[in-house]
Structures are given as C-alpha cells and as structure tokens.
Amino acid sequence: xxxxxxxxxxxxxxxxxxxxxxxxxxxxxxxxxxxxxxxxxxxxxxxxxxxxxxxxxxxxxxxxxxxxxxxxxxxxxxxxxxxxxxxxxxxxxxxxxxxxxxxxxxxxxxxxxxxxxxxxxxxxxxxxxxxxxxxxxxxxxxxxxxxxxxxxxxxxxxxxxxxxxxxxxxxxxxxxxxxxxxxxxxxxxxxxxxxxxxxxxxxxxxxxxxxxxxxxxxxxxxxxxxxxxxxxxxxxxxxxx
Amino acid sequence: xxxxxxxxxxxxxxxxxxxxxxxxxxxxxxxxxxxxxxxxxxxxxxxxxxxxxxxxxxxxxxxxxxxxxxxxxxxxxxxxxxxxxxxxxxxxxxxxxxxxxxxxxxxxxxxxxxxxxxxxxxxxxxxxxxxxxxxxxxxxxxxxxxxxxxxxxxxxxxxxxxxxxxxxxxxxxxxxxxxxxxxxxxxxxxxxxxxxxxxxxxxxx
Numbered sequence: 001x002x003x004x005x006x007x008x009x010x011x012x013x014x015x016x017x018x019x020x021x022x023x024x025x026x027x028x029x030x031x032x033x034x035x036x037x038x039x040x041x042x043x044x045x046x047x048x049x050x051x052x053x054x055x056x057x058x059x060x061x062x063x064x065x066x067x068x069x070x071x072x073x074x075x076x077x078x079x080x081x082x083x084x085x086x087x088x089x090x091x092x093x094x095x096x097x098x099x100x101x102x103x104x105x106x107x108x109x110x111x112x113x114x115x116x117x118x119x120x121x122x123x124x125x126x127x128x129x130x131x132x133x134x135x136x137x138x139x140x141x142x143x144x145x146x147x148x149x150x151x152x153x154x155x156x157x158x159x160x161x162x163x164x165x166x167x168x169x170x171x172x173x174x175x176x177x178x179x180x181x182x183x184x185x186x187x188x189x190x191x192x193x194x195x196x197x198x199x200x201x202x203x204x205x206x207x208x209x210x211x212x213x214x215x216x217x218x219x220x221x222x223x224x225x226x227x228x229x230x231x232x233x234x235x236x237x238x239x240x241x
Numbered sequence: 242x243x244x245x246x247x248x249x250x251x252x253x254x255x256x257x258x259x260x261x262x263x264x265x266x267x268x269x270x271x272x273x274x275x276x277x278x279x280x281x282x283x284x285x286x287x288x289x290x291x292x293x294x295x296x297x298x299x300x301x302x303x304x305x306x307x308x309x310x311x312x313x314x315x316x317x318x319x320x321x322x323x324x325x326x327x328x329x330x331x332x333x334x335x336x337x338x339x340x341x342x343x344x345x346x347x348x349x350x351x352x353x354x355x356x357x358x359x360x361x362x363x364x365x366x367x368x369x370x371x372x373x374x375x376x377x378x379x380x381x382x383x384x385x386x387x388x389x390x391x392x393x394x395x396x397x398x399x400x401x402x403x404x405x406x407x408x409x410x411x412x413x414x415x416x417x418x419x420x421x422x423x424x425x426x427x428x429x430x431x432x433x434x435x436x437x438x439x440x441x442x443x444x445x446x
Contacts, residue, residue, distance in 0.1 A: 025331035182343030
C-alpha cells in the first residue's frame with residue numbers, strides 16, 4: 001500500500017509524491033521504502049553494492065588502458081569468428097548480447113505471469129530464462145577457451161598491452177559467475193513456483209515464514225536484469241570501445 | 242518523528258498525492274505489451290551498437306554513439322524491466338544516487354590515468370628512433386609504428402599498414418612478451434630487448 005498511510009481519524013491519508021515524498025518517506029518513523037517490501041529493498045541494496053564491485057573493475061580497466069603506452073588489443077579482431085573464410089567481427093559477442101536480452105524479456109514476462117498467478121507459465125518462462133543464461137555462460141566459456149588457446153594470459157598476451165588479459169578475465173569472469181549463480185537460483189525458484197510453494201495463502205515464505213506471494217519472482221527478476229545491465233556496460237566499454 | 246502527510250479524504254485526492262492501491266494489485270500489473278515494446282527496443286539499440294563497430298566508425302562519433310546506446314539500454318532496463326519508473330522517489334533516489342558517486346571516481350581515475358600516460362612518455366625513452374635502433378639484432382625486429390617512418394628493420398615489408406603488426410606471426414611476439422620485464426608494475430619501462438609498438442592512446446580512435 002505505497003500510496004496510503006494509516007491515520008488516527010480513520011480517514012485514509014495519502015502519501016505525498018515527488019521530492020516532498022522523499023523527505024516524508026525517509027523522515028517517517030516507519031520503514032523508509034513504502035513501495036517495496038523488505039525483500040525487494042534488500043535486493044536493490046545488494047545490487048547497488050554489486051554495481052560498486054563492477055564499477056571498480058571497469059574503472060580500473062579504464063585506468064590501465066589510459067595509462068599504458070603499449071597499444072591496447074583490438075577487440076573487434078580478437079573476438080572475430082570466421083565463417084566461410086570471412087571474418088566477422090564481434091559476432092559471438094553480438095549473439096551473447098541478444099541472448100541476454102532475450103533472457104531479460106522472458107524474465108519480465110515470467111514476473112508478469114507470476115503476479116497474474118499463472119504458475120505454470122511463470123515457471124516455464126523462468127526455465128527459459130535459465131536456459132538462455134546457461135547458453136550465455138557456455139558461449140563465454142568458449143570465448144575463454146579460444147583466447148587462452150591463442151595465448152592470452154592475465155599477465156601477457158600476443159595482441160598488445162599486457163593488462164588486457166587480466167581485465168578481460170576478471171570482468172567477464174565475475175560477470176559469468178553472476179550469471180551462473182542466477183541460473184541456479186532461477187532453477188530453484190522455478191521449481192518452487194511449479195510446485196505451488198508461493199500460492200497464497202496456504203504456503204509460507206522461504207526466509208520469513210510469512211504467507212507466500214509471487215513477489216519472489218520479481219525479486220529474482222531484479223537480479224537477472226542487473227546481470228543483463230552489467231553486460232550492457234561490459235559490451236559497450238570493453239568490446240566496442 | 243511523526244509522519245507528515247496530508248490528511249485528506251480519498252475523494253479529494255490532489256495531484257500531489259498518489260491514489261490508494263492495495264499492494265498486491267500494484268505489483269507489476271502493467272500491460273505486457275510495454276515489456277514487449279522495450280524488449281524490441283533493446284534489440285534495436287543493440288543492433289545499432291554493433292553496427293557502430295561493424296561500419297568502423299571512429300573518433301568522437303564512435304564514443305558518443307557507444308555511450309549513448311549504452312545509456313539508453315541501461316535506462317530502459319532499469320526503468321521498465323526493473324520497475325523503477327513506478328517506484329516511489331525515495332527508493333529511486335536511494336538506489337540511483339550512490340552510483341553517481343562513481344562518476345566522480347571515474348573522472349578522477351581518468352585524470353590520473355592520463356597523467357600517468359604522459360608521465361611515461363615524458364620520462365621513459367619510448368618509441369624514439371634511438372630506442373628502436375638499439376634493439377639487438379638477435380631479437381625479432383620491432384614492428385613499424387603506426388604512421389611513423391619505418392625503423393631500421395627489414396621485416397616487415399612495404400605494407401607498414403597498421404594491421405600488419407597484428408597479422409604477423411604471433412609466435413614472434415610471444416617470446417618478447419613473455420619476458421619478466423613486461424610483467425613489472427611499471428610495465429612500460431623499456432629495456433633494450435623490449436620491442437615497442439605504436440603507443441596507443443585511447444584518443445587515437
């Protein structure tokens with residue numbers, strides 16, 4: 001009930017919006033986030049911390065690339081694949097991007113169906129999301145294998161500045177790890193959805209013991225969209241730049 | 242602290258206040274078409290981003306387009322997929338403002354990185370003719386710097402094209418690159434055997 005607050009007169013008191021609402025929400029003697037449950041708020045806060053982690057990696061990548069006098073390797077050449085003798089730059093990365101965007105789309109639809117209490121559709125869409133995520137990790141693993149085979153190491157590589165390898169492996173490794181964890185969690189929650197664990201009012205929640213609801217799908221969705229969001233930044237700043 | 246809200250009756254809801262909605266119904270009950278539209282938009286923006294590289298756009302145009310498409314995609318994902326557009330401003334501010342501090346860090350590190358770069362050029366003998374000429378004959382000869390006159394080396398051939406260095410046998414570079422000197426923290430410090438390629442500042446596009 002994000003727009004309403006109880007009052008002593010019995011009449012419904014409405015929460016102010018806009019900047020006034022910010023001060024009202026934060027200044028109240030209740031929870032600060034009126035439109036989000038504790039689960040959603042905590043996931044958002046976790047994502048902020050994860051943003052800082054990835055930003056540390058990306059900013060340090062920027063720093064080493066700026067400061068080196070050795071030429072930085074060209075991602076469009078390194079990540080090109082050959083088809084019928086023709087080298088297509090960044091094609092695998094483009095496929096990986098489309099794969100993650102597709103998974104974000106299926107996730108958003110899963111959240112929607114979850115709130116509509118269409119359990120099976122929500123679970124199947126979550127499984128589809130997990131599938132696309134697993135495919136992404138597979139493609140990333142293939143990319144790693146290919147580069148390692150070509151001599152890219154965290155301390156050196158045959159293409160240019162020595163820091164390229166460590167930046168690449170750290171950034172994509174952390175991101176791939178996040179995707180993998182997301183896939184596992186998606187499978188777990190999809191199973192629960194399928195079994196009807198979140199059906200209100202019979203079953204109780206996983207962490208809280210309170211009566212369950214489908215918001216857990218939305219919270220999972222927040223994590224998954226974050227993973228896609230990080231890839232948007234990695235794709236732009238590391239592969240394209 | 243008491244809650245500062247306007248105690249108005251629901252019928253007299255002003256534009257400054259939200260209408261009362263039960264929490265469950267509010268959760269993500271937007272028409273599914275909005276997600277499909279944003280989904281399609283993300284595909285379009287990703288295609289544009291990829292085309293920036295495919296058509297080999299360079300310089301300021303490249304960077305601005307890359308950043309623009311990146312920010313647009315990020316905005317759509319956060320606002321629509323992550324539901325931020327419908328959250329109260331208190332949550333939006335609490336989540337989106339702290340990462341703005343990262344922009345400050347980014348600015349500072351860009352400044353420092355650029356300084357380090359010019360410092361290296363100022364104090365290390367890099368890319369000078371003397372440096373290249375002094376490379377011992379036993380080592381693989383240095384590759385032609387992009388745009389500079391060809392050094393003493395016979396290899397590589399007349400095609401001193403920028404892509405030529407990369408097209409050459411990587412095995413040649415591997416021994417040189419594997420030297421411990423390349424791993425040092427001040428990794429750019431040259432020694433007589435360390436072959437320098439054209440310094441790639443990020444500004445050279």
